[in-house]
Structures are given as structure tokens and as C-alpha cells.
Amino acid sequence: MAQFTKETIALIREELKKCIPQLSINCVIFRFDGEALQIPVVQPMNADAWSIPGGYVYQKEGIHDAAKRILFEQTQMDNLILSQFGTFGSAEREFSKEISGHTNLGFPKDIIDWISQRFVTIGYYSIVQLKKSKLKPGLFFKEVKWIDINDADKLALDHSVLVSEAVQTLRAELQSRPLLSSFMPETFTLPELQKLYEAILGRPVDRGNFRQRMLKSNILIKIGPTREKTKNRPPILYRLDHKVYLDSLTHDIKYGF
Amino acid sequence: MAQFTKETIALIREELKKCIPQLSINCVIFRFDGEALQIPVVQPMNADAWSIPGGYVYQKEGIHDAAKRILFEQTQMDNLILSQFGTFGSAEREFSKEISGHTNLGFPKDIIDWISQRFVTIGYYSIVQLKKSKLKPGLFFKEVKWIDINDADKLALDHSVLVSEAVQTLRAELQSRPLLSSFMPETFTLPELQKLYEAILGRPVDRGNFRQRMLKSNILIKIGPTREKTKNRPPILYRLDHKVYLDSLTHDIKYGF
DNA sequence: TCAAAAGTGTTATAAATACACCCATGC
DNA sequence: GCATGGGTGTATTTATAACACTTTTGA
Incomplete structure (x- = not known):
């Protein structure tokens, strides 16, 4: 020592x-x-x-x-x-x-x-x-x-x-704090983002539903079909729309009334 | 002094x-x-x-x-x-x-x-x-x-x-911790409970929806039409079903995927 | 042409939300 | 009877969740 x-x-x-x-x-x-x-x-x-x-x-x-x-x-x-x-x-x-x-x-x-x-x-x-x-x-x-x-x-x-x-x-705090801004690089693909969510939540998430929700929320801006050669179908590149993302964070909780 | x-x-x-x-x-x-x-x-x-x-x-x-x-x-x-x-x-x-x-x-x-x-x-x-x-x-x-x-x-x-x-x-933490057990007395009415929620949330809540959600969750046990003389229609008395209430607390958050 | 991963669509169910209406009481 | 607050029902919209189908790529 x-x-x-x-x-x-x-x-x-x-x-x-x-x-x-x-x-x-x-x-x-x-x-x-x-x-x-x-x-x-x-x-x-x-x-x-x-x-x-x-x-x-x-x-x-x-x-x-x-x-x-x-x-x-x-x-x-x-x-x-x-x-x-x-x-x-x-x-x-x-x-x-x-x-x-x-x-x-x-x-x-x-x-x-x-x-x-x-x-x-x-x-x-x-x-x-x-x-x-x-x-x-x-x-x-x-x-x-x-x-x-x-x-x-x-x-x-x-x-x-x-x-x-x-x-x-x-x-x-995944839904109430801007964690994605800190985790993700400038550009990324939806499968990459999904893997992050799976790592944080500790469980698999449905691909279809995940994509739907992400795209519907408008927090992602599509910037091109892909960057590099991929083994399979090339994923689409996105970047965060920081403004929309920050607004989308759930400041109010749903109670049902 | x-x-x-x-x-x-x-x-x-x-x-x-x-x-x-x-x-x-x-x-x-x-x-x-x-x-x-x-x-x-x-x-x-x-x-x-x-x-x-x-x-x-x-x-x-x-x-x-x-x-x-x-x-x-x-x-x-x-x-x-x-x-x-x-x-x-x-x-x-x-x-x-x-x-x-x-x-x-x-x-x-x-x-x-x-x-x-x-x-x-x-x-x-x-x-x-x-x-x-x-x-x-x-x-x-x-x-x-x-x-x-x-x-x-x-x-x-x-x-x-x-x-x-x-x-x-x-x-x-209203939905994730057993706050009601601590706030409410043994027996209470739904309008009373609603006033508590309004005080905590700092906003009015819809009576119909509030009642529906509360009753559907089965955390309340009806124990009688009322206790005392009231000025208007007498409210129904309930007590908490502590077992069901504790189970109903949202341990998992909804993400949509 | 096939596997693998990416992307899209459909559907059933449940939840959230906005109201309208009825009921019991005291005055 | 009527004002007041309590109790109930319905309809619309939106979200959740399961899953089937299609597309693109490299090998």
C-alpha cells in the first residue's frame, strides 16, 4: 500500500x-x-x-x-x-x-x-x-x-x-427531469434511445409503442436516414428538440380528476 | 424577552x-x-x-x-x-x-x-x-x-x-405514499376527502370524477348513510381499506411503452 | 433469399376529463 | 318548492399495451 x-x-x-x-x-x-x-x-x-x-x-x-x-x-x-x-x-x-x-x-x-x-x-x-x-x-x-x-x-x-x-x-425522475439532454450525444437513433430507457427502467420496452410515443411527443427532430454502414436496415438519426423536450417534462401529475 | x-x-x-x-x-x-x-x-x-x-x-x-x-x-x-x-x-x-x-x-x-x-x-x-x-x-x-x-x-x-x-x-408523493392513512380519521365522507385533495393539490377537483376514481379503486369501505344531522343531503360515511390502499399506491410509473 | 434489425400500423382496453342529471335535506 | 350540497351516469377523448406486418440492409 x-x-x-x-x-x-x-x-x-x-x-x-x-x-x-x-x-x-x-x-x-x-x-x-x-x-x-x-x-x-x-x-x-x-x-x-x-x-x-x-x-x-x-x-x-x-x-x-x-x-x-x-x-x-x-x-x-x-x-x-x-x-x-x-x-x-x-x-x-x-x-x-x-x-x-x-x-x-x-x-x-x-x-x-x-x-x-x-x-x-x-x-x-x-x-x-x-x-x-x-x-x-x-x-x-x-x-x-x-x-x-x-x-x-x-x-x-x-x-x-x-x-x-x-x-x-x-x-x-425520468419523466420530470431533462435526463436525455445529459445522457445522449448530439445525434442518436431511436434504437439507441430505447436501450437507454431499458437500462434505466431495468426492463425491456416495446419497440412499437416506444417509437410511437417518442415521435408523437415531437421531442425528436429527424436529421437524416443514417450516418454509417450498418449490418441491417440503417436506423434514422435524430437530435433532441431541447425546447420541446423541456416543455414535455411532466410538471403536473395525472390524478384522474 | x-x-x-x-x-x-x-x-x-x-x-x-x-x-x-x-x-x-x-x-x-x-x-x-x-x-x-x-x-x-x-x-x-x-x-x-x-x-x-x-x-x-x-x-x-x-x-x-x-x-x-x-x-x-x-x-x-x-x-x-x-x-x-x-x-x-x-x-x-x-x-x-x-x-x-x-x-x-x-x-x-x-x-x-x-x-x-x-x-x-x-x-x-x-x-x-x-x-x-x-x-x-x-x-x-x-x-x-x-x-x-x-x-x-x-x-x-x-x-x-x-x-x-x-x-x-x-x-x-400523494400517489406513492400512504398519506391518507395519516391525514384522515377512522371514518370520513367523500366530500371531506375531496377537500383534502384540493388542499394538497392547490386546485379544485371535479366531484364526479373524484368519486368515481376513489370508489373504483376499492380503497374505501362504505359504513353507513351518515352520522349526524346535516344541512343538506347527508354524505355517506367511509373508512379506509388499509390493505387495498397500500396495494393501490403507484409503485410503478406509466410510461406508455 | 434469408436473417436481423428498423420502421409502421391495427386494435382492444383502460384512463382521463367534461358534464348533465338526479337525490336528500333544511328552511 | 327551492337552494344547497351529495350522489350517479354518460360520452368523448386520449393513453396504454399487445402484437402483427412491412422495409432495408449485408451476407
Whole structure:
């Protein structure tokens, strides 16, 4: 396990001093690679386990800004629209054993004490387009990588729970938030869009009905028969009509009266 | 403005020592008086402004339990089902002036410093039946009272914002959470239920369609023609079929494909 | 010409929505 | 009898959902 230099430890100590204690932020970022939803996970310098990106809030910083900063520091991804999916702070959310159990953290006691306190964490989620999803590990991290959400069941602490809560929120907000703008590239085909919906909903969707609904809603603008050679019948290329799409989001729920 | 005794101040100091700093919880509790939605607001001993119930989280206490405890301490209401509606912590959420601006708080400096720090607050909401909604002010409070949500625009700090966020969440969760069980008494009439829906949705609803939908869903059990003398045609009494009601909550959203 | 994936159409059912009409009560 | 609020029915439109059929491509 890598050890931190004296300078790095001093730096970390200074950073932690500027933060609100016992409050953390964790981010679940989604992308769609054409087949499945994926999220980035990070591996700190001094640990083997994988976590979702997370950190602490500066005293003079809003929690929203903190989430953006932390995400950028740990993955280099920027310009994301973040939304909360919940705040987690049961009495059992106390991982001092799991954290200090690793004998060779390379941290002095004061830092170990600080990070192994009982924490309340605010969960944020966001979405990034595939082409903007290049990751670069932050200062104190060995590695960052994308994993399928279905493989997110062995993360550090209670991070697997956070991921599944974020997925549920994503699902619930599919019709009320402009998720497509964030997920899809400039141009795409209906079969591609359908696969995204299937990945988010976790179930197959009927092709005919899906197309009908999408086309009737006028959120898609046809821009040509296709781009490349395809193995079978070439799909039609579309792009989002952002204006119509934003208007189409269900601000009002149907009640039947 | 009332002053605290030396003993009370010592007690408060001991309490605060046991709490997570810079993290608070605020509760928005709804009841329905037959006409409008109402929430309880509290007035601390040493302040004139009205706030929604709120407090701090003990080190060894889950945030959910903390919300229940705080609510009980400040209103004596118990056995509520609490849900989060958001966590608030913008950099501007810093009310030291508003808090210490009141010159006669009656607190020593260390306590003023503690409570006028920058706080992140977790918002919880819940519902209580009218007949279970008797309030009793807590130890450090002058008064507790119910106010209409429409009159909640002059609360302390940013509490009016919290209330409006809670109302939005209530609205959004009307079809997915068992709110009726908490709002309605054992027996009620359809016009009464309709008024609740109108209060929550903030708009009139069609009587015919409302009745149809309610009756077709089988969540109501007819228990008699009426109870008392009424001015006009006596409405029919119903009670909730809790089993059917819970099953009827929309766990899956309609997408059209 | 065949498989595979894309694209289109048809139909049955259920839900949403707008109303019109009747009923029971007190005055 | 009539105003008032409670209760019921009907008709139109729209959405959901299942599924059959056609088209285009590469091999």
C-alpha cells in the first residue's frame, strides 16, 4: 500500500481543518455506454476498496458547490447538473473499524480520528455524456474507473446502498427531469434511445409503442436516414428538440380528476 | 424577552456538547383541519420569530431518530412517519446576524457562537391526524401553534422556503405514499376527502370524477348513510381499506411503452 | 433469399376529463 | 318548492399495451 509523504499529510491536515466535520458528500454519476448504465468509482492511494467519489464541505462553501468540486477533484469531470437523492445518517453509519482496520493507512492518528468519525452524507447524482466521461484520478487517488451499476454491489462502506438509491431516484425522475439532454450525444437513433430507457427502467420496452410515443411527443427532430454502414436496415438519426423536450417534462401529475 | 436561568444554560451547554456541530434537522408536519393544510410553528423562549420545529443530532443517534425526538420534544407529537424532503446548505445559509442580532438572547457567548455557526439542515416532513395534533411547547419554548401553510411566508431564517419545498414533496408523493392513512380519521365522507385533495393539490377537483376514481379503486369501505344531522343531503360515511390502499399506491410509473 | 434489425400500423382496453342529471335535506 | 350540497351516469377523448406486418440492409 502506498504511503503518503510528510508534505501530503500536512496538506491533507490543512484541508480537513477547513471542512465541516462529520458531514460528507457522495456522488453517483451515470453514463450510458450503449448497453448499460455505468458509474465511476475511485480507489484512494491508501486503500484497496473502491468507493464512489466523495469528500467534505468547506466552511464557506454551499453543499451543491462542494459536490461539484469534489467530483471534479476526483474525476476531472465538469459542468454537471447535480441533484440530491437523499441524506444518509443512521446511527449505524459508523465505519471506524472498516477504516482504521487497514493497519497501513499511512495516516497519523489525528487524521484517522477525523475521517473515522460518524458521518452524515448527502447523496448527489448526475449524468454525463459518454464522450465527456473521460476520467482522471485526483491527487490522493490511485485510480478511477467506470463500472456497470449491476457490478456496484461490493463497494466500500455503504456505497452500494447509495448507488441503488440513486438508481431509484433516476428512474423516478425520468419523466420530470431533462435526463436525455445529459445522457445522449448530439445525434442518436431511436434504437439507441430505447436501450437507454431499458437500462434505466431495468426492463425491456416495446419497440412499437416506444417509437410511437417518442415521435408523437415531437421531442425528436429527424436529421437524416443514417450516418454509417450498418449490418441491417440503417436506423434514422435524430437530435433532441431541447425546447420541446423541456416543455414535455411532466410538471403536473395525472390524478384522474 | 425571557431570560434563561443559570441552570437552564448549563443544561443547554451540556446538550449542545453531545450534538454534531453545524448539522440541524427541521420538521414540517402537516395536518388537515377540513379546510386547509396546517403546520406547527414554535416560538423559542428568547425569540419573537416563529420557526418550524428543529434541532440537532446526538452523536450516537440516527438522523431519522433525531427528527422524531426533536419533534416530540418541541410539540409532544409522537408516532409519526417521517420522510426527507431535502437537505439545505447553501453558502448563504448563515444566519449569525439574524440570530445574534437579537441583543437579549440571554445566552452566553459560547452558546451563541455554537448556534450561529453555518448550518446544513436536513428537512423532514410528516402528517398527523387532526385529533392527534394537540401541541404542547417544549422546555425552551414559549409557544407552539398551528398555522395555515398559506400563512407560512414570514417564518424565521429560511424556514418559509423549507415549508414550500415540503409542500411540493407532499404533492409529488400523494400517489406513492400512504398519506391518507395519516391525514384522515377512522371514518370520513367523500366530500371531506375531496377537500383534502384540493388542499394538497392547490386546485379544485371535479366531484364526479373524484368519486368515481376513489370508489373504483376499492380503497374505501362504505359504513353507513351518515352520522349526524346535516344541512343538506347527508354524505355517506367511509373508512379506509388499509390493505387495498397500500396495494393501490403507484409503485410503478406509466410510461406508455 | 434469408436473417436481423428498423420502421409502421391495427386494435382492444383502460384512463382521463367534461358534464348533465338526479337525490336528500333544511328552511 | 327551492337552494344547497351529495350522489350517479354518460360520452368523448386520449393513453396504454399487445402484437402483427412491412422495409432495408449485408451476407
